[in-house]
Amino acid sequence: MNSESQPSSIGPATPFADLDAQGLNLHAVFALDTLPDEVRETLALGDAERTRYRQLILVGHRGRRFWTALQERGMHGAHPMDQFVTECIAAWMDGPLHGHAWHQVFPGQQTVGLQSLGRLAGWHHPSPFWVGVQQDWGSWFAYRAVVLADTDLPLTPRLESPSPCDSCRDKPCIQACPAGALASELTGAWQLRTCLDYRKQSNSTCQDRCLARNACPVGAAHRYDDAQISYHYLHSMQAIRSYY
Ligand code: B12
Ligand code: SF4
Numbered sequence: 493m494n495s496e497s498q499p500s501s502i503g504p505a506t507p508f509a510d511l512d513a514q515g516l517n518l519h520a521v522f523a524l525d526t527l528p529d530e531v532r533e534t535l536a537l538g539d540a541e542r543t544r545y546r547q548l549i550l551v552g553h554r555g556r557r558f559w560t561a562l563q564e565r566g567m568h569g570a571h572p573m574d575q576f577v578t579e580c581i582a583a584w585m586d587g588p589l590h591g592h593a594w595h596q597v598f599p600g601q602q603t604v605g606l607q608s609l610g611r612l613a614g615w616h617h618p619s620p621f622w623v624g625v626q627q628d629w630g631s632w633f634a635y636r637a638v639v640l641a642d643t644d645l646p647l648t649p650r651l652e653s654p655s656p657c658d659s660c661r662d663k664p665c666i667q668a669c670p671a672g673a674l675a676s677e678l679t680g681a682w683q684l685r686t687c688l689d690y691r692k693q694s695n696s697t698c699q700d701r702c703l704a705r706n707a708c709p710v711g712a713a714h715r716y717d718d719a720q721i722s723y724h725y726l727h728s729m730q731a732i733r734s735y736y
């Protein structure tokens with residue numbers, strides 16, 4: 493078994509095996525009532541949901557398997573990734589977790605605080621280019637689903653690992669950004685506007701990739717292939733052209 497196919501959830505892997513098979517290989521189970529208020533607010537729970545559901549299940553992918561599974565299944569609809577994930581979650585809840593009440597909040601209508609959940613799970617450390625990083629899989633992961641359920645799955649302890657950025661002396665990501673948008677002693681925080689203005693230029697080298705993200709050596713074994721990188725960044729370019 494290579495590291496890509498290993499489940500990364502802590503505790504028994506069995507309940508997540510069907511998701512792992514589709515490359516949805518990151519999972520964290522939280523008790524809903526122990527989540528910080530600022531995270532719960534983004535879930536916009538009504539009274540009925542608060543009493544019906546006990547757990548929040550965060551599902552993500554790291555590495556390439558998810559993209560391969562999506563290609564095997566075929567890209568359908570306006571949001572092929574979300575559609576695929578929604579089908580996987582429904583099949584999973586109808587399989588090993590059959591009989592439990594559940595509700596998928598992401599993908600969905602509201603903006604759930606995904607990076608905040610990732611921080612709680614131990615998947616996210618802040619990087620100078622805004623996308624989260626983790627020492628095993630670098631920045632090559634994303635959040636794919638958030639499910640509320642009346643399940644009794646074992647709660648997932650926080651994955652404890654140091655931020656790879658703390659021991660990264662040369663910080664090649666900062667040097668690789670052609671716009672000077674990254675968080676540094678000079679700029680302070682990551683400069684969203686600077687990045688987006690650069691990406692929108694017709695001669696930009698960042699329309700279908702982030703040179704800073706590509707320059708980070710951490711988690712190289714999990715790096716997406718070029719087609720997946722291009723898909724995500726061209727997709728985000730569409731959002732940037734529409735909203736920024
Ligand atoms: C809006 C949005 C964008 C906007 C702009 C974001 C902004 N700052 O306004 C645009 C379209 C530009 C964008 C682009 C991208 N995005 Co985006 N985006 C989002 C989205 C939908 C909402 C973010 C939000 O406002 N959340 C609301 C608050 C309440 O949630 P939160 O998690 O608590 O937010 C905290 C963090 O975002 C954090 N934060 C915000 N800015 C920064 C900056 C730094 C340096 C740090 C450390 C933290 C931080 O502070 C917030 C409050 O605690 C999220 C998905 C989501 N639902 O969260 C994805 C998300 C953040 N994006 C993601 C990604 C990967 C990208 C892209 C790389 C493209 C892509 N899809 O591959 C690009 C990268 C940016 C770039 N160089 O262009 C991933 C990040 C995964 C990860 N490993 O961390 C997310 C989580 C989507 C996902 N399904 O996984 N994105
Ligand atoms: S290159 Fe270094 S500083 Fe930049 S994200 Fe990677 S580990 Fe962090």
Ligand code: SF4
Pocket residue numbers: 621668669670671672673674686687688690691698701702703704705
């Ligand atoms: S997309 Fe380009 S401009 Fe934006 S942070 Fe990455 S390297 Fe810099």
